[in-house]
Amino acid sequence: NAGVTQTPKFQVLKTGQSMTLQCAQDMNHNSMYWYRQDPGMGLRLIYYSASEGTTDKGEVPNGYNVSRLNKREFSLRLESAAPSQTSVYFCASSPIQGSPLHFGNGTRLTVT
Amino acid sequence: SQQGEEDPQALSIQEGENATMNCSYKTSINNLQWYRQNSGRGLVHLILIRSNEREKHSGRLRVTLDTSKKSSSLLITASRAADTASYFCATDKDYKLSFGAGTTVTVRA
Numbered sequence: 001n002a003g004v005t006q007t008p009k010f011q012v013l014k015t016g017q018s019m020t021l022q023c024a025q026d027m028n029h030n031s032m033y034w035y036r037q038d039p040g041m042g043l044r045l046i047y048y049s050a051s052e053g054t055t056d057k058g059e060v061p062n063g064y065n066v067s068r069l070n071k072r073e074f075s076l077r078l079e080s081a082a083p084s085q086t087s088v089y090f091c092a093s094s095p096i097q098g099s100p101l102h103f104g105n106g107t108r109l110t111v112t
Numbered sequence: 113s114q115q116g117e118e119d120p121q122a123l124s125i126q127e128g129e130n131a132t133m134n135c136s137y138k139t140s141i142n143n144l145q146w147y148r149q150n151s152g153r154g155l156v157h158l159i160l161i162r163s164n165e166r167e168k169h170s171g172r173l174r175v176t177l178d179t180s181k182k183s184s185s186l187l188i189t190a191s192r193a194a195d196t197a198s199y200f201c202a203t204d205k206d207y208k209l210s211f212g213a214g215t216t217v218t219v220r221a
Contacts, residue, residue: 090155101209
């Protein structure tokens with residue numbers, strides 16, 4: 001009954017460090033998404049995976065990479081973190097594209 | 113770029129009153145969705161209205177959509193303290209959701 005699980009919940013990185021944000025869903029959804037939320041900006045789509053084996057860029061993909069490891073898991077990687085990537089990152093999933101999203105509780109990332 | 117923009121940015125009401133917030137968008141859409149976000153949590157889907165629908169109800173929620181004006185409204189009737197949250201509209205174009213910056217609603221006891 002977990003839904004969408006994101007790890008870690010909090011992370012502090014120094015500029016230039018790398019890390020991977022993990023996301024897993026147990027609802028057998030086909031589509032998965034990564035968003036970032038910044039104050040006053042709403043949520044912006046970073047990358048999405050319409051189905052297992054496919055990934056596509058969203059609105060703000062620069063500085064990020066993703067991997068759809070299997071149907072359940074969709075990870076987001078920051079290869080060389082920058083202060084501009086300080087944000088709250090949300091993973092979401094949906095049965096198919098265009099259907100309502102189910103969100104995780106987010107990862108709060110600070111890059112110093 | 114944000115497709116949807118909510119108005120007002122913030123709203124404070126007394127328990128039992130109605131809360132209305134609006135969303136405007138720029139291009140044609142497949143559907144429009146409303147989400148709620150409690151502090152420190154992920155977004156929760158509230159209601160979806162398709163481009164060929166004009167009004168939809170779900171419990172104390174009423175959503176309208178005017179595609180000619182490219183706008184939508186969310187009405188929460190008989191508000192409760194538990195309705196305190198941020199509310200976001202999201203427009204679906206080409207199966208990608210674009211979110212607005214949200215309306216923060218505070219319900220005073």
